[in-house]
Amino acid sequence: MNSKEWLLKWLQHINEDGISIVKGVPLGENMVHKVAELIAPVMQTIYGTAFDVEKTQEPINVAYSTLPIGLHQDLVYFESPPGLQLLHCLEFDDCIEGGGNTFLDAFEMANKFRVTYPDLFQTLTKVPATFQKVHYNREHPVHIVNQKPHIKLNHLGEICAVYWSPPFEGPLAVAGSEVEQYYLAYEMFAKTLSNSKMLQHRLRPGELVVFNNQRMLHGREGFKTNGGARRLKGCYVNIDFFKSQIQVLNNLVGDGRLAKRVGNQCFF
Ligand SMILES: [Fe+2]
Structure with a gap:
């Protein structure tokens, strides 16, 4: 985490493929922020700086229920929707049926x-x-x-x-x-x-998925808790800071190549 070369490799992976899954992230309420801050400051939205994806009694958003969620992007009603979305899995009990995440470019x-x-x-x-x-x-x-x-x-x-x-x-x-x-x-x-083949992944506690919200659609299968818990903690990073950070690292410790700008309302 302290190596600029490693950070560059990870950011390039996110930027080329649109998505990356990090394993072994310590379980802690703050960890999603810590990982995000390796890239750039966390973005403030109408959900604050972090949000919990957890089943609640009277959900105000489909994300807080057990219902399936079709493919979508978050906060598209913003003039500039969040760039990266990070979701850190804190709890996902084995007894839960369903609840896998889905992704599509x-x-x-x-x-x-x-x-x-x-x-x-x-x-x-x-x-x-x-x-x-x-x-x-x-x-x-x-x-x-x-x-x-x-x-x-x-x-x-x-x-x-x-x-x-x-x-x-x-x-x-x-x-x-x-x-x-x-x-x-x-x-x-x-x-x-x-009708397209999407990436399906059941997150495990300690896994953190990060994806470009302006490029990748995401969704979730419905699930039955069977008495277990499923809890993710999420936050966003602004697209401009993300693209800037890759280019800066490419120039400072990489080969100086131009970073792809796909998913920032530009093109390359
Ligand atoms: Fe979403």
């Missing part, structure tokens, strides 16, 4: 969709979805609405951002003539995602 899926359904792809780059978080019954009420297309292209026509978060979509607010085509494209993209 949204950029790869969008590129595949572009080839298979070019017209529907264009629709997803043009018609804006409504992403929102409107929740007053909480300590600090939140009211955020952000309209943007699911797929963003840069000046060269390359995919530079994908936004997908069905649980946080509000009413579509577009011209009537665009509605039918939008839902057709939406349905086909959703099918493309659910």
